[in-house]
Amino acid sequence: MPEPDSPVDVPSPIDFHLPSDAADWAATAMVKRPWRQSFFRSFVAELGLRVSAEGSILELGSGPGFLAREILESLPQVLYTALDFSAPMHALAKERLGPLARRVRFVELDFKTPQWADGLSSYDAVVTMQAVHELRHKRHAASLYKVVRRLLRPGGLFLVCDHVCGEVGVANASLYMSFDEHRLALGEAGFSAHEVRHENGMVMYRAQVERP
Numbered sequence: 001m002p003e004p005d006s007p008v009d010v011p012s013p014i015d016f017h018l019p020s021d022a023a024d025w026a027a028t029a030m031v032k033r034p035w036r037q038s039f040f041r042s043f044v045a046e047l048g049l050r051v052s053a054e055g056s057i058l059e060l061g062s063g064p065g066f067l068a069r070e071i072l073e074s075l076p077q078v079l080y081t082a083l084d085f086s087a088p089m090h091a092l093a094k095e096r097l098g099p100l101a102r103r104v105r106f107v108e109l110d111f112k113t114p115q116w117a118d119g120l121s122s123y124d125a126v127v128t129m130q131a132v133h134e135l136r137h138k139r140h141a142a143s144l145y146k147v148v149r150r151l152l153r154p155g156g157l158f159l160v161c162d163h164v165c166g167e168v169g170v171a172n173a174s175l176y177m178s179f180d181e182h183r184l185a186l187g188e189a190g191f192s193a194h195e196v197r198h199e200n201g202m203v204m205y206r207a208q209v210e211r212p
Helices: 019-032 036-050 066-074 087-103 138-151 179-188
Strands: 056-060 079-084 104-108 123-129 152-163 193-199 202-208
Touching: 019 036, 019 087, 036 066, 036 123, 036 152, 036 193, 036 202, 056 066, 066 079, 066 087, 066 123, 079 087, 087 104, 123 138, 138 152, 138 179, 152 179, 179 193, 179 202
Parallel strands: 056 079, 056 123, 079 104, 123 152
Antiparallel strands: 152 202, 193 202
């Protein structure tokens, strides 16, 4: 059963500003959830179908570079921006990416802060994997998605994946959205979303900005 929704933001048990916490998370993420790899493949497949070979991609909550590596290896000409509030996570990503890091613009920003997108460019695609819950409450999701929509060019693609709340997912109803809640948040931002993958309590949606 889902836990009751909290009226306030939920503190994080992890401090990603600490190198030790960032390293611990990176060391266990794929061990705890090996099925993340199947979602990475879905990201690559969707981008390959809908973004030009030299398109620009922004990743929100890019972490230690797991998703970035998959995309950069599979789409060798894309321009990539990795946004994360954690300097230790960026350091881990640069190490993981190796020579691929030369193709990445690393941006240290917190998408929970006002005007976080000021100074960013426009993009052909925005992707985010298991990061939206770092808003620390689901009620902030629609506002984030509205900013994402403004960053996307006409025809731009938004791919978002996170845990789902409910019988088939996790129990925390403050951090995580049900299927209907997630579709509603995307709809409030002006997206029409389609489920791409649902596996082991996580769901991935594809949304796209209509061309004029």
